[in-house]
Amino acid sequence: MSTARTKVVLVIPSSERVKVLRTAYSPPLGLLAIGASLLQATKNTDVLVLNGELYSTENALVEDIVAYKPNIVGISTNVGCYKTALSIAKKLKTQNRYLIVLGGPYVSTMWKECLKNRPYIDYCVVGDGEIPMVKLSNGVPPERIDGLAKRDFLGEPHLIPQIDLPLDSYPDPDWSLIDARVYQEAYRQTYKQADAISACINAMKGCRWQERSGGCIFCALLRSKLRQRSPERVWQEINRLYDKYGCNHFWELSDTIGCDIDWLRRFNSLKPNRPILFKGYLRASETTQESVKLLSTLGYNEVFIGIESGDNAILKAANKGSTVALNKRATILLRDAGIKTFASVVLGLPGESRQSLQATYDHVCDLFENGMNTLSVCIFAPYVGSRAFLRLLDDEKIGGQYRGSDVFDWPLFSRLWVQTQCICEWSDIAEYNKRLSSIPSSLYEDNFSYVEKEYDI
Numbered sequence: 095m096s097t098a099r100t101k102v103v104l105v106i107p108s109s110e111r112v113k114v115l116r117t118a119y120s121p122p123l124g125l126l127a128i129g130a131s132l133l134q135a136t137k138n139t140d141v142l143v144l145n146g147e148l149y150s151t152e153n154a155l156v157e158d159i160v161a162y163k164p165n166i167v168g169i170s171t172n173v174g175c176y177k178t179a180l181s182i183a184k185k186l187k188t189q190n191r192y193l194i195v196l197g198g199p200y201v202s203t204m205w206k207e208c209l210k211n212r213p214y215i216d217y218c219v220v221g222d223g224e225i226p227m228v229k230l231s232n233g234v235p236p237e238r239i240d241g242l243a244k245r246d247f248l249g250e251p252h253l254i255p256q257i258d259l260p261l262d263s264y265p266d267p268d269w270s271l272i273d274a275r276v277y278q279e280a281y282r283q284t285y286k287q288a289d290a291i292s293a294c295i296n297a298m299k300g301c302r303w304q305e306r307s308g309g310c311i312f313c314a315l316l317r318s319k320l321r322q323r324s325p326e327r328v329w330q331e332i333n334r335l336y337d338k339y340g341c342n343h344f345w346e347l348s349d350t351i352g353c354d355i356d357w358l359r360r361f362n363s364l365k366p367n368r369p370i371l372f373k374g375y376l377r378a379s380e381t382t383q384e385s386v387k388l389l390s391t392l393g394y395n396e397v398f399i400g401i402e403s404g405d406n407a408i409l410k411a412a413n414k415g416s417t418v419a420l421n422k423r424a425t426i427l428l429r430d431a432g433i434k435t436f437a438s439v440v441l442g443l444p445g446e447s448r449q450s451l452q453a454t455y456d457h458v459c460d461l462f463e464n465g466m467n468t469l470s471v472c473i474f475a476p477y478v479g480s481r482a483f484l485r486l487l488d489d490e491k492i493g494g495q496y497r498g499s500d501v502f503d504w505p506l507f508s509r510l511w512v513q514t515q516c517i518c519e520w521s522d523i524a525e526y527n528k529r530l531s532s533i534p535s536s537l538y539e540d541n542f543s544y545v546e547k548e549y550d551i
């Protein structure tokens with residue numbers, strides 16, 4: 095009987111953008127979750143998780159992957175690291191016949207294009223990575239694995255979609271697969287909190303607003319139903335991280351924690367008597383007296399809200415499901431509860447004009463006067479997976495040029511978007527971007543500066 099072990103490396107490449115907020119202290123939670131499933135469900139599998147952000151060069155990362163002698167390399171992809179993922183995959187395939195599997199949000203949308211254009215990619219996981227990776231590692235034939243996109247006998251991309259499982263059916267992320275202290279130190283430095291021991295958790299996947307309405311025009315979240323872990327399971331995970339590592343600052347990564355008030359009530363009612371603080375995301379429309387009170391009791395000290403624009407017509411065109419008045423109400427409620435508001439605006443939403451840009455500027459000033467603490471500003475980019483991306487590709491000329499591609503020049507796409515969807519000039523957007531990001535306590539989220547690098551993909 096063979097005792098050969100399957101060795102799996104799970105990799106998150108470094109971001110191609112020069113400045114990305116929060117990457118330094120965000121561990122690759124999705125990979126820790128897949129790693130946990132692999133270790134629990136497969137007897138003969140070893141797992142290594144590597145984060146490209148912690149390497150000074152891509153080649154150093156590739157060397158560590160090769161040194162592990164893996165059978166399977168799973169590489170996570172998102173809009174900020176897809177080209178790097180391809181570059182790593184190509185280098186690996188040139189050296190050895192590793193099985194290369196891409197997963198994550200980018201290829202969950204672009205799996206057809208990826209498999210058509212990149213012969214060195216064997217498979218793409220579409221949706222949750224846990225079960226497809228476990229089956230692959232257990233030697234199940236790829237054609238019998240739902241959620242694993244592959245080429246058929248004619249070389250055409252083919253996928254049998256997987257059914258979304260309840261999140262409670264997966265094991266919790268396995269933190270023993272990384273050195274959590276690296277991320278915790280980065281968190282302490284960023285927040286200047288010497289006593290903070292941080293961790294990330296994810297209570298939900300999906301968004302009720304997207305489920306109900308199709309979601310915001312820029313939303314690149316994979317279209318699926320909202321799935322929630324039970325409040326009991328989330329507390330179990332938090333308590334374990336508290337007991338084992340002393341974690342006391344939790345970054346809750348759900349797209350919006352307020353989308354189900356019953357869930358929030360139950361989560362709150364189970365809170366143990368422990369000094370735990372939270373940060374997380376919330377929609378302005380879900381920021382009510384009750385949700386804020388619950389968050390305050392839970393120990394939330396900062397909430398991230400996409401206010402996006404100070405013009406109701408623009409918010410409507412972006413299908414944001416929010417208004418200027420709701421943004422203001424949210425800021426005031428959070429201020430009164432002693433919770434910091436970190437808001438973000440996006441310039442260049444459909445129909446943007448000089449008038450709406452000025453309205454956004456005025457709105458931001460008003461919110462700062464009413465207790466908002468931090469603002470992040472970025473210029474819109476119609477990323478893969480969003481309805482904006484599809485709308486841009488619907489343009490005959492642009493679509494004709496880019497349909498079928500799997501890599502895109504995002505700064506160029508931003509400009510094409512403004513040209514075709516806004517009623518102002520690029521220079522107007524740039525002017526307001528500069529004005530807004532010069533307000534004290536504003537951060538500019540740089541969509542346009544990429545690490546200078548030639549990709550051999």
Ligand code: SF4
Binds near residue numbers: 303309313349
């Ligand atoms: S962008 Fe956020 S709020 Fe909008 S649909 Fe997506 S997850 Fe929901």
